[in-house]
Structure formats: structure tokens, C-alpha cells
Amino acid sequence: NAGVTQTPKFQVLKTGQSMTLQCAQDMNHEYMSWYRQDPGMGLRLIHYSVGAGITDQGEVPNGYNVSRSTTEDFPLRLLSAAPSQTSVYFCASRGTSVGTQYFGPGTRLLVL
Amino acid sequence: DQQVKQNSPSLSVQEGRISILNCDYTNSMFDYFLWYKKYPAEGPTFLISISSIKDKNEDGRFTVFLNKSAKHLSLHIVPSQPGDSAVYFCAATYTGANSKLTFGKGITLSVRP
Numbered sequence: 001n002a003g004v005t006q007t008p009k010f011q012v013l014k015t016g017q018s019m020t021l022q023c024a025q026d027m028n029h030e031y032m033s034w035y036r037q038d039p040g041m042g043l044r045l046i047h048y049s050v051g052a053g054i055t056d057q058g059e060v061p062n063g064y065n066v067s068r069s070t071t072e073d074f075p076l077r078l079l080s081a082a083p084s085q086t087s088v089y090f091c092a093s094r095g096t097s098v099g100t101q102y103f104g105p106g107t108r109l110l111v112l
Numbered sequence: 113d114q115q116v117k118q119n120s121p122s123l124s125v126q127e128g129r130i131s132i133l134n135c136d137y138t139n140s141m142f143d144y145f146l147w148y149k150k151y152p153a154e155g156p157t158f159l160i161s162i163s164s165i166k167d168k169n170e171d172g173r174f175t176v177f178l179n180k181s182a183k184h185l186s187l188h189i190v191p192s193q194p195g196d197s198a199v200y201f202c203a204a205t206y207t208g209a210n211s212k213l214t215f216g217k218g219i220t221l222s223v224r225p
Contacts, residue, residue: 004155033212042116042201042215043156058212090155100146101213103155 002026004104006091012110013081021076021107023091031094032074033058033101034066036087043090049074081111115139116204118216126224131189133219135202138183142204146213147176147187150199159200160187192223 007022025032033048035058045058049068063085065077074093078085088108092101117136125131135145143164148156162169162176162185169176175188189196202216 035215040121040217042118042217043203043213044215045212048212092155100158100161103148103157105155106153 004091004093004102006089006104006107008107009105010108010110012112013078014112015082017081019078019081021078021089021091021109023074023076023104024072025074025091025093025102026072027093027095027102028071029093029095029102030071031101032068033092034064034074034076035090035092035103036060037090037106038087046076046089078109081109083111085109086111113138114216115142116202116214116216118202118219120219121217122220122222124222124224125192127194128191131187131192131196131221131223133187133189133200133202133221135185135187135216136183137185137204139204139206139214140183141206142214143206144204145176145178145185146203146205147174148201148203148215150201150218156201189221192221194223194225197221197223 004025030051034046035043037043044060047066049055055066088106090106091104094101146161147159149159150156160171160174178185199218201218203213
């Protein structure tokens, strides 16, 4: 079972570059989210979606865009990368069970 | 303002002993709590959860206790095993939050053989 998949696993960007972090799930989950993990900060919610065509901001949305054209995919776009966006990014999805989310393996991003 | 607090950054216990990981929260709206386990270079994996209508939930070696009046929960691992060595995150949410989870900073558990 694939579950939640993320690509790429690792990426190096220069300041000002843009890129898209891909996330896909094959569990037909309506809810999908993006988190970032920084040392000493835990996981913080960037954006989330409650279904295709519906997205909303989380705790730290600035500098990121999302869209949800299909149930399966939830890409995260960095418009103009900054060193402060160096982090590990996790995509998550959940089904009907309240709260319980399944996480992808993460994308490690380094912005120089 | 941190709504979910894991004040101890690390814990070391002997194999076979009990591990107690603590978590405090400040938001009275939270009504569902979860623990996630994370190994290096992997995504967090769900471990155990508890609803605010309960004060205890048990799953094998893992038990979560909830004290609503104190806004405190704890995860007990008995007996601890070396494979339990990981980072443990406490998370909370509430009905109507659209599955948004608020995480603590995590606790690194080391189980010594």
C-alpha cells in the first residue's frame, strides 16, 4: 500500500527560486494537510484542505500556496524561496476518524 | 503562544522499565488528543489517541492518561524496549477544527539496553 507519498525526498534551492513539493494519497481521504518541522518547534500547519477545490490557511502560510484539484493530490508551492523556509515538510491525510492523520515520509528542503 | 507543551526535551530509561512522557495543553476547546512517534528520516506515525470523554486509553504496552482538570496528559510505555527510542509528539484537536492538529515540540526518548 502506497499510503501518502511525497516527492522529492531532498531538494536544494537558491534564494528566490520557486518549486512545487508533490503529495499524493491513494486512500481516498478528503482531508489533507501540509506541515513543516523545524528543530525545537514541533510540527506546524502550513495549509490544509477538506476536499477537492477547498483549501485554507494554517498556522504558518506565508510564502506558500496550495491547490486541490483532485482528491488524490495536494501540491505545495514555494513562490520565492527564502532561507527561513529551510525545513522538513510533511504531507498528511486523514479519513473519517477524527484527528488521526497519516503522514508521508517528508521532503527535506535546503534554501541557500 | 504554545497551546500544546512538552516541557521535557528528552527522556532516558532502562529497557524493561516504564517510560512516562508528559504533555500539557492550554486550549480548553481541545477534545481529542493523539500521540505520534517519529523515527529519523521518516514521517510521524500514529501511536494512540484519547477522547476527552475518557480518562484512559490502552493499547498493548501503550497507555494514555488524560486529566482534563489539570489540562494534562501522559503516555506510559510498559515495558520500554530499545525499539521505542524515537521522538514522541503530543498533538491536540477539537471538533470542528477540520482535522487541524496542534503539536507539541516533541520528546526524544532513549531506551538503554
